[in-house]
Amino acid sequence: MAPILEVKHLSAGYAPEEPPVLREVSLSLEPGERVALLGPNGAGKSTLLLACVGLLPLSGGEVWLEGRRVDLKKRRELDRLRQDVGLVFQNPDDQLIAPTVEGEAAFGPRNLGLPPEEVKARADRALASCGLEGCRRRSPHQLSGGEKKRAALAGVLAMEPRVLLMDEPAAGLDPEGQGRLEEALDRLRQEGIAVLLSTHDVDFVWRWADRAAVLLEGRLAALDVPEKIFAQSGALPGWNFPTPMVYWIGKKLGLSPLPRSREELERRWK
Ligand SMILES: Nc1ncnc2c1ncn2[C@@H]1O[C@H](COP(=O)(O)OP(=O)(O)O)[C@@H](O)[C@H]1O
Ligand SMILES: [Mg+2]
Incomplete structure (x- = not known):
């Protein structure tokens, strides 16, 4: 089965005379898949999400929808892309x-x-x-x-949409707001909508994501299942990110497979 959305060697920026912010990023999403985008401020997470739906001019690379290349210069193809791939901005006022x-x-x-x-x-x-x-x-x-x-x-x-891109959806939410957001995300999973979202919350990534991508200085530094991403915590050159609490405790207790949520950890601990 072709990925629902795929970007190939995507490069994009804000000023054509400057080197691109986003450099040769390749990433694909399977139908219903949940991928988290991690990376420090300024790494290019928002830029990647904007570029995926043709909101920034590309200086290189391609966007593919269901196994077909999207010609971003053709209005009809761009409309179709934006119908199938919805972007939720970081700031709702935008x-x-x-x-x-x-x-x-x-x-x-x-x-x-x-x-x-x-x-x-x-x-x-x-x-x-x-x-x-x-x-x-x-x-x-x-x-x-x-x-x-x-x-x-x-x-x-x-x-x-069949794919949802969300830019730091949990930023600024209180715990209740975050809980409600996660409930909404769980319902999307049941509907088979693929989700790519940026976040700084590694605990959330651990309990939610099928795969995690790490962006550093506009490049894809890692893309793997969360087990593999967090196994190299601190080992990515250029960025230290924390280890999810449940992952860490599960490791210390020698649990296998590792529990993904606090509830699962409690059940398995007894
Ligand atoms: N509107 C803009 N105009 C010019 N440069 C920008 C703009 N938005 C972001 N950038 C630059 O692009 C780089 C990546 O930013 P961004 O994608 O917002 O990172 P992140 O979302 O990971 O924090 C940063 O160096 C930032 O300064
Ligand atoms: Mg951002």
Whole structure:
């Protein structure tokens, strides 16, 4: 089976006269796969996510969707890419445009020219999967940080993408907001949507990701299953990242396979 999304030797930047920020990054996502993007500030995580959906001019490389190269210069191919691959920005204020939460969820499907009943059905589903039914008629600007983030996610989900890119979705959320975000991500898994997200939370990466990628100075420094990534903690030249707590305890206790969550660790410990 072809990957749902693949980038090959992607190079991109913000100023054509300067060397590209993102350098020759290759990465693929299988349908339903969950990949975490790690890396220090300025490593190029946001740049990679923007480049994946053609929001930055490429200085090299290709984007492939379901085994076909996307010609980013052709409007129709770009539209199709952005329909199948949804990007949730780090700051929801960059994304939210409608006067109400339900308007936000309906915006994309309406723009696709779908019939009103389909627009409503999609918006309802997206709001439900983000736990936002209670704030349908509120203005996005009156929402809490966590609700805003989920409203931005609902707007993207209503497009029914097959791949979701999320830029630091958990940043700035309190524990309850993070829990709700993870619940929404779990529902996406059941729907078979592939997710690539950037994060600094290694504990989350350990319990959630199928694979993890590490970006350093615009290059892909590592891409592997989390077991392998965290086995080399501190050993990547140029970056020290912490070891996930549950991974560390599991190792100390000699558990095999290693537990992925605190709940699993508790069960196995007894
Ligand atoms: N809008 C921009 N214009 C010019 N340079 C930028 C812009 N956004 C990011 N950069 C530069 O690109 C590099 C990578 O940034 P970014 O992709 O935001 O990193 P990350 O998301 O990993 O923190 C940094 O050196 C940053 O200064
Ligand atoms: Mg960033």
